[in-house]
Amino acid sequence: MNAQPSDGTRLEAPLPPAGCPVGHTGAATRLYAAESTADPYATYSRLRKQYGPVAPVLLEGDVRAWLVLGYRENRRALDNPGQFSRDSRRWRDWQEGRIEEMSPLIPMLGWRPDCLSQDGEPHQRLRGAVTDSMATVANRGIRRHVVHFAHKQIDAFAHTGRADLVPQYSEHLPMLVLTRLFGLPESDGEQLVASCAQMMRGGEGAVEHNERIMRVLAELTAHKRAEPGPDFATGLIEHPACLDDDEVQNHLRLVLIAAHTTTSNLLARVLQAVLGSSSHLADLVSGQLTVTAIVEEMMWNSPPLAVLPGRFATADCELGGQQVRAGDLLILGLGPGNLDPEIRPRTGTAVRGNQAHLAFSSGPHECPGQAIGQAIIETAVEVLVHRLPGLRPAVDPAELTDTASTWETRLDRLPVTFPV
Template identity: 70%
Template sequence: MSEQTPPRATEGGCPVAHGEDTTRLYGSGMEDFSHAVYAQLRTRHGGVAPVLLEGDVPAWLVLGYRENRRVLDNPLQFSRDSRIWRDFKEGRVDTTSPLMQMVGWRPDCVSQDGEPHRRLRGAVTDNLYAVAGRGIRRHVTHFANQQIDAFADTGRADLVADFSEYLPMLVLTRVFGLAAKEGRSLAESSKQVIKGGADALTHNERIMGILGELAARKRAEPGSDFASGLIKHHAALDEDEVVNHLRLVLITAHTTTSNLLARTLQLVLTDTTWLSDLVSGQVNMSTVVEEVMWNTPPLAVLPGRFATADLELGGCPVKQGDLLVLGLAAGNHDPGIRPDADISVRGNASHLAFSGGPHECPAQNIGQAIIETAVDVLLHRLPGLRLAVAPDELTSTASTWESRLDSLPVEFAV
């Protein structure tokens, strides 16, 4: 993320139009991504700031907690249907843009509102609940132990590369009815789709190819897996809808859960109070995860919403067809609702990490089950687990949508 010169023309604290002086939310400088940048934008613009996304595509970044809630809770004003996106309709964004992997229209529930959204989301949630009832924690325990077996005798590990980076995808292969051997390559492709850049389209096509083959196989030989459940659901999804919902759940469930798992491990290993309280039973894992979701939500910025009419948001003149991206991390640190970000938010679940409104994440309980089980297995398997470097040596890499921990070196007794 790079800062430009202050805007020249303002209206209600916001620039009237995006221009060269607008903040870029991509490219060089993203390594400096921090809450300090959000604070600077908030000081300059208030609860909504003009930004440029990859390819210098204009958007509004929603910074304020209340402004985020307004957008999330009002689909009639802020639609998820990108077919009304003015810059795309008028040819300023190409179908091959990396942004399209995140904000472009697809025949899935996140691209729809109203009754079409309810029909498709019902198929997803029904089958996620069914999956959760078929021993999701057992799958996590199996693959977590398998991952730990690879380094348990060495006394050292990187809990990002050796554990959190791939574990959720390995679980998802079992849930979807895929071969476990597909897990690592699918995890890498999912990460590249979220990251964006020139390779995003190639990785997305690879994912779609694998899932298309899976759907065809499950139509011929159904089982008790998520893919088979979508196919036979009473909502009668067509072939494109089935494959695109497999894609949606695969990418979002893996990338958000792997990121959140790494951040949860970071918290308990860098703050010994949390670890001791967890081990002694004074707090449970869900409380630790809630703290992480306030401080470092797995998606820092959520794509995207589109204004259905000219309106004002946070004093900014948003025009019909404008793209808005939701600053979940920024909203969670809005001083208007959280004046001291250093104070724990134990017991408060009103964070923005799972979005909100009709499009709130339907898989949050499954993600939390994966994390709680994985951390529990890890702490029991690795006695004396401790961070192998100073906490301030840990680094992260940011893209437009997320900030991921690079590594988490640890030591333990053997």
């Protein structure tokens, strides 16, 4: 397989996209290249103008895929597992040996014995274990865990009058809460934050960091089989679906990575929105605006996963004007789909009260942890703004920067000041 260029700077490649119609002469965009990740939404816009709602792209290792940009096309792919399966054993490039075992795409796209990788009855069995165990944990007072860890994080900088809310608050708070819900020791949180981040960035370390996460969760599974507790891991182990150790560990991995990555990213964006507008902050403190409304706005305009991996065509079909072949990989543009001019023709179209966004995915594989993520974010913002009255941004909003990968765009920093 062709390797990624060492400088990572080339944007276009002469390789035809998977399933490309005969006679197609266009080049596919390297979605992971520097030019693409410098401004992902500009890349999405260019691709939409060039190809329409479905565009050929290349992932790391020059792996071919279709990027779904249209809202309706995303809905079709998400809501029809019979036509677009989540089971990557259908992936033609994998079947034909074009994907390396150590590809950084494997942690994101490879098949696992979890509910995300399967459809039909196997999916229903495993999904039931996840949702039931989540509901049990959520009912045991998740907000008190958030309050505890939020105050603990704030205590570390409250006496200084300044902080960077990304590394000192939003990056770690969700993981601390998750370690408590999972039954993990708090000391594992730092390592897991770093490994989740590296997996999402991709690159050479992605597989190694995925293995680190699995080692931690294998130890947790063995410990909870011996010493059950009131936690998510024990819930999976004791569920009537009778998950084996491999299934338990992979569902712990799935929920840990998805919940931490999306919640930490979204928490940072909500704080950016709150602090970037004096009226937002004042209305929030006075009760005229809710955190829920701001979260909803961010879900439309800046979803925590801009691109969701992935779906695999079960038969030849047409999607968005492109001829997709059986076994082709589709990656789902949740971010560009939410901004599709076919459904939002004007920039700034009001979205409050409208929950039809794609941020939680859709269909049978829709995110099961929405309520937990929402509780973490709402409580974290409320504790922060009431604990630190006079909280203000320390830099002009235009100075804030992002780092993007194929899958997400994360805020780098959010410096603030406050009276002590």
